Amino acid sequence: xxxxxxxxxxLDEKKVYALVDKKIEEGTPATSIIAECNEGIVxxxxxxxxxxxxxxxxIFSAEIFKQVIKRIEPLLESTAAQDHRGKVIIGTVKxxxxxxxxxxxxxxxxxxxxxxxxxxxxxxAEKFVEAAKDTGARVVGMSALLNFTYPEMKNVVDALAAAxxxxxxxxxxxxxxxxxxxxDFAGADFYAEDAVQGVNICKEIYA
Ligand code: B1M
Numbered sequence: 001x002x003x004x005x006x007x008x009x010x011l012d013e014k015k016v017y018a019l020v021d022k023k024i025e026e027g028t029p030a031t032s033i034i035a036e037c038n039e040g041i042v043x044x045x046x047x048x049x050x051x052x053x054x055x056x057x058x059i060f061s062a063e064i065f066k067q068v069i070k071r072i073e074p075l076l077e078s079t080a081a082q083d084h085r086g087k088v089i090i091g092t093v094k095x096x097x098x099x100x101x102x103x104x105x106x107x108x109x110x111x112x113x114x115x116x117x118x119x120x121x122x123x124x125a126e127k128f129v130e131a132a133k134d135t136g137a138r139v140v141g142m143s144a145l146l147n148f149t150y151p152e153m154k155n156v157v158d159a160l161a162a163a164x165x166x167x168x169x170x171x172x173x174x175x176x177x178x179x180x181x182x183x184d185f186a187g188a189d190f191y192a193e194d195a196v197q198g199v200n201i202c203k204e205i206y207a
Contacts, residue, residue, distance in 0.1 A: 008040025087137035091119030093152035098145035153186035
């Protein structure tokens with residue numbers, strides 16, 4: 001584990017920011033900084049599941065991660081394309097309030113020139129459908145971090161089909177525990193392993 005990942009795992013806030021600032025100065029790509037922090041926060045989750053950390057520590061780790069993103073956001077946005085590539089609807093599914101990954105995907109999508117309709121967290125299926133109807137977006141993205149919210153992803157896909165919109169939109173799913181099996185279960189079109197892949201899939205869809 002890198003020094004930065006360890007500092008985040010240990011919730012050493014000051015050290016995390018100092019290391020991130022140093023990396024920014026040295027020109028380390030934003031995606032590498034995110035990957036290191038991701039490793040650290042996954043370790044926090046592991047300590048939480050081993051009952052060595054409590055929910056307060058989980059919340060604190062998320063706050064540190066959010067501050068890191070604020071610091072690196074200008075780097076991500078500086079690559080912003082001026083053209084408008086298309087609309088993407090995105091939200092964290094009902095029952096789930098994790099939003100760090102979703103927000104990262106949004107930052108990268110906006111940086112790449114997409115118009116993003118952010119539905120927020122704990123989003124019921126009907127909201128995704130409503131947004132797809134109202135905006136005419138060709139992509140619906142769902143984030144989920146809790147394995148018991150997988151059925152919600154399927155509900156959204158089914159609701160889009162029931163509304164007659166399934167042929168008009170491509171559905172992307174993502175989030176730490178999501179994989180190809182989950183994509184298949186939900187009936188989605190694509191699984192994105194990380195934010196960069198999510199953006200690349202959107203680029204392909206709108207190509
Ligand atoms: Co929660 N939590 N949490 N948590 N939390 C996990 C997910 C967990 C794995 C921790 C653990 O036990 N090891 C576990 C889930 C177990 C499971 O179901 N598999 C868990 C649990 C159990 C819970 C609670 C139930 C705890 C409790 O209350 N007892 C509770 C649930 C609340 C709810 O949602 N209803 C809960 C609460 C929280 C906090 C609120 C404290 C906080 C979230 C704060 C926030 O998001 N604002 C939190 C955190 C921080 C975590 C961990 C530690 C970190 C998640 C994170 O932000 N990662 C997490 C541990 C882990 O993930 N292993 C954990 C960083 C982020 C950048 O990664 O979101 O995966 P991620 O996004 C990546 C990719 O997945 C991808 O791009 C991103 C960047 O590459 N991606 C997409 C994500 N969405 C995408 C969508 C796309 C494309 C790519 O297209 C649409």
